Structures are given as C-alpha cells and as structure tokens.
Amino acid sequence: MSDDTAPPRRSHGRVSVSLNRQPSDLMGGPPRVKGAWRARIITLFPGAFPGVLAESLTGKAMDLGLWALETIDLRPFGEGRHRNVDDTPAGGGAGMVLRADVVARALRVADEGTPGRARWPVVYLSPRGRPFDQATARRWAACDGITLLCGRFEGVDERVLQAFGVEEVSLGDFVLTGGEIAAQAMIDATVRLLPGVLGNAASTEDESHSHGLLEHPQYTRPAIWEGREIPPVLLSGNHAEIARWRRAEAERLTRERRPDLWARRDTE
Numbered sequence: 395m396s397d398d399t400a401p402p403r404r405s406h407g408r409v410s411v412s413l414n415r416q417p418s419d420l421m422g423g424p425p426r427v428k429g430a431w432r433a434r435i436i437t438l439f440p441g442a443f444p445g446v447l448a449e450s451l452t453g454k455a456m457d458l459g460l461w462a463l464e465t466i467d468l469r470p471f472g473e474g475r476h477r478n479v480d481d482t483p484a485g486g487g488a489g490m491v492l493r494a495d496v497v498a499r500a501l502r503v504a505d506e507g508t509p510g511r512a513r514w515p516v517v518y519l520s521p522r523g524r525p526f527d528q529a530t531a532r533r534w535a536a537c538d539g540i541t542l543l544c545g546r547f548e549g550v551d552e553r554v555l556q557a558f559g560v561e562e563v564s565l566g567d568f569v570l571t572g573g574e575i576a577a578q579a580m581i582d583a584t585v586r587l588l589p590g591v592l593g594n595a596a597s598t599e600d601e602s603h604s605h606g607l608l609e610h611p612q613y614t615r616p617a618i619w620e621g622r623e624i625p626p627v628l629l630s631g632n633h634a635e636i637a638r639w640r641r642a643e644a645e646r647l648t649r650e651r652r653p654d655l656w657a658r659r660d661t662e
C-alpha cells in the first residue's frame with residue numbers, strides 16, 4: 395500500500411483540498427461513492443495527511459471512495475505578507491496563540507456545503523476536551539462528515555471556538571505538540587466503523603469497548619509455541635463453550651485492568 399506520490403490537490407478558493415492519495419486520473423479522479431463520509435482537516439501541516447490513514451484498510455477504503463479526506467491549509471488565511479496565523483497570548487506568558495480572525499476564515503470555508511452541526515460536527519482537537527471514545531466514533535460515523543481543527547502552539551483564541559459552536563475533544567490526558575496525530579487517530583477509529591470499510595476482515599461487534607468490556611485474549615497457530623499451549627477450549631470446536639470462555643476472559647481482563655470501565659458497566 396505504500397506510494398510516494400504526493401496527494402493531488404485542487405484549488406478550492408484559497409483552500410487546497412487533497413482528495414485522495416492516488417494521483418487523480420484525468421477522467422475525474424478516484425471513484426467516489428455518492429454521499430461518502432468526509433473528514434475536513436484545518437491544519438498548518440496539510441503534508442501530514444493522509445499519513446497512516448493511507449495504509450491498510452483505511453487506505454483501501456479511501457481508494458474505493460468509501461470516505462474522503464480534505465485538508466484546508468490554515469496558512470493562506472493568515473494576515474499580511476507573511477500570512478501570520480498566530481500572536482502572543484493576551485495577559486502575557488509563553489508561546490503563541492492561533493488568531494480568532496484567521497481560524498474563523500478557515501472555519502467559514504470548512505462550513506461550506508455542510509448540513510449543520512447535528513450531521514457534521516466541528517471539533518477542535520484539544521487536551522481540555524471531552525475524552526474521545528468508541529461511542530464518539532460511532533456517533534461521528536453516523537454523520538455525513540466532520541471538520542477537525544488542529545491546534546498548534548498554545549492553542550486557539552477562545553472566542554472563535556465559542557462563535558462557531560466548536561466541540562472540544564481530547565485524545566487523552568497528555569499534551570501533543572499539535573492536533574494532527576489526534577485527528578488521524580480519531581478518523582481511523584471512525585472510518586473503520588463505516589459500512590463496507592472492514593468487510594469481513596474484522597467485526598466491530600465483539601472487539602474492545604464495543605460492549606463496555608475489553609476483548610478476550612487472541613491466539614493463532616502454532617498450537618504449541620515454546621512450550622505454551624493455546625487454551626484447549628479454543629480448539630474444542632464447542633462454540634457455546636468458546637463463547638462462554640471468551641466472555642469470562644473479557645470480564646476478567648476488564649475487572650483487572652480497567653476497574654473504571656467495570657464499575658460503569660455495573661451501574662448501567
């Protein structure tokens with residue numbers, strides 16, 4: 395799945411939209427499934443996309459037109475000859491803050507042709523946000539698409555987040571240097587839930603976090619590896635027994651590793 399060609403870009407006002415990692419053929423680009431789910435990314439680093447999303451199942455699904463990625467380069471919306479996008483924090487302190495007026499211009503372009511927040515969330519990747527989880531991925535996958543705003547430096551002027559009704563979502567309780575890696579992680583988790591993306595390769599029904607439990611342990615051949623056996627029940631052919639064992643193991647692992655998940659499950 396590797397290819398070293400740059401994603402094609404077409405002009406969309408002052409926005410560079412990368413449609414697909416494949417060179418577009420002259421007959422109108424890659425196949426597009428009508429109404430396919432779309433991720434629009436506002437970023438100072440459009441070259442970071444599609445990144446790992448071009449690989450494996452998400453990359454194949456992109457090639458099939460099951461979803462599409464559009465990057466909106468923040469830089470051209472900047473101020474002055476140097477297209478400045480940031481300035482020093484009001485009240486002082488270290489670092490720089492992305493300007494409200496600059497981000498607003500990009501968000502306005504990102505809003506073009508979208509159906510409204512209920513079917514097209516607009517999200518700022520932020521360590522202050524609500525933690526991303528499988529339920530969020532499911533909700534996003536049921537929408538028409540999403541706009542993701544990648545911050546840099548100290549973040550984004552608060553006023554533009556309020557003015558545009560932007561949700562804040564976090565990848566976890568740590569601080570990244572920018573929103574791009576978080577955006578790719580969240581898009582990956584969402585795209586694999588879209589119809590047709592996984593095919594028969596995997597089920598999203600039984601895996602970790604789909605029922606508030608972690609997944610049971612997995613094994614494959616050889617049956618004995620360096621003296622370690624596969625649990626015999628898995629080789630028994632008794633599907634009811636196997637299902638019982640897997641359920642018990644999923645519960646054990648969840649209790650041991652994630653008491654927080656286990657507690658929430660009990661109260662639901």
Ligand code: SAH
Pocket residue numbers: 518519520521522543544545546547548549550563564565566567568569570571572573574576
């Ligand atoms: N000063 C900010 C951190 C800025 S980090 C604070 O303390 O809250 C720079 C950018 O990286 C952020 O604007 C955000 O877009 C992104 N980022 C950092 N950590 C993140 C996380 N855990 N989840 C999602 N995005 C994150």
